Amino acid sequence: MTEETPGATGPHGLTRRTIVKGAAWSVPAVAVAIAAPTASASDTSTCPSLPVPGAWVTSTSGTGNSAFAGWNNTTRTEDGFTFIRDSDSSSTPYVYTISTFVDLEAGRSYLFRLDYVAGRGCTSATGPGATSVNTDLRFAVGTEAFGLRSTQSTGAYAVVTHLPPCATGFSTETETLQGILEPTQTGPVPVAIQFVAYPTLEGNNDDYYVIPSIVCL
Ligand SMILES: [Ca+2]
Numbered sequence: 001m002t003e004e005t006p007g008a009t010g011p012h013g014l015t016r017r018t019i020v021k022g023a024a025w026s027v028p029a030v031a032v033a034i035a036a037p038t039a040s041a042s043d044t045s046t047c048p049s050l051p052v053p054g055a056w057v058t059s060t061s062g063t064g065n066s067a068f069a070g071w072n073n074t075t076r077t078e079d080g081f082t083f084i085r086d087s088d089s090s091s092t093p094y095v096y097t098i099s100t101f102v103d104l105e106a107g108r109s110y111l112f113r114l115d116y117v118a119g120r121g122c123t124s125a126t127g128p129g130a131t132s133v134n135t136d137l138r139f140a141v142g143t144e145a146f147g148l149r150s151t152q153s154t155g156a157y158a159v160v161t162h163l164p165p166c167a168t169g170f171s172t173e174t175e176t177l178q179g180i181l182e183p184t185q186t187g188p189v190p191v192a193i194q195f196v197a198y199p200t201l202e203g204n205n206d207d208y209y210v211i212p213s214i215v216c217l
Contacts, residue, residue: 047216050191051100053081062087062094064197080211083135083195086121086204094197094205101188102214104181109217113178114139114147114193114210121204122166132166133200137208139177140192147177151206154198163206170209180217 053076065088087094104110121132134155139147148157162173183189193212197205 046105048102048104048214050102050212050214053077053079053098056081056098056100059097059099060095062092062197063090064088064094064096077209080115080209081193082207082209084121084207085197087133087197087199091199093199095194096197097192097194099190099192101190103187104183104189106183106186108182110181110183111178111215111217112139112141112146112181112191112212113176113215114212115174115176116149116208116210117170117172117174118149118151118160118163119170119207119209120151120164120166120168121206132204132206134198135206135208136194136196136198137210138192138194138196139210139212140190140194141179141181142183142189144179144181146179149175149177156196170207 056076064085081098083096085094085096116137118137121135132151134150134152136151136155136157137147137149138145138157149155149160150157151160151163153159160171160175162171164171181189191212193210195208
């Protein structure tokens with residue numbers, strides 16, 4: 001459960017906490033402006049929706065930190081997910097995967113998108129000048145990766161741009177990762193969002209806030 005602070009709930013049901021180990025958190029105001037797919041897409045009457053975040057399935061490998069049971073966990077908002085956990089002084093990555101299925105029809109075209117903002121995992125207590133460690137983001141539909149990002153050059157993928165310095169919260173710019181899928185068979189297709197927190201003795205991995213969506217073309 002997310003810890004609640006009365007009167008401090010953000011626009012996505014997120015609760016502000018000012019000092020949290022492993023997360024220089026502020027609710028990404030830009031996320032409020034992220035547009036959900038609208039009726040402008042064609043043939044919305046039969047367009048499938050992604051399940052609500054609470055219905056996605058979580059799997060993990062490696063060891064994530066367990067302190068601060070509220071904000072220092074990965075949480076589900078009403079429209080997306082936050083990943084702010086860290087590898088827990090381990091020598092192997094902490095891998096956190098959130099997945100679901102969506103029923104698609106053969107011969108149709110579907111745009112899958114993932115809007116995200118990223119932030120440094122440095123704590124407010126350590127302040128500017130503190131360091132954090134890379135976290136990878138992978139957005140996959142079926143067997144295709146539609147989005148691959150790393151927060152730092154030590155990661156496996158292209159580095160997130162406009163990532164703010166430590167202790168300043170999430171990026172103020174939203175980026176969209178997306179791809180078009182044209183299935184050849186009708187049936188369920190897996191959708192997965194994976195975070196890989198690289199090993200760190202200090203325990204501060206960078207953070208993400210993501211919102212997945214689907215548009216029928
Ligand atoms: Ca973190």
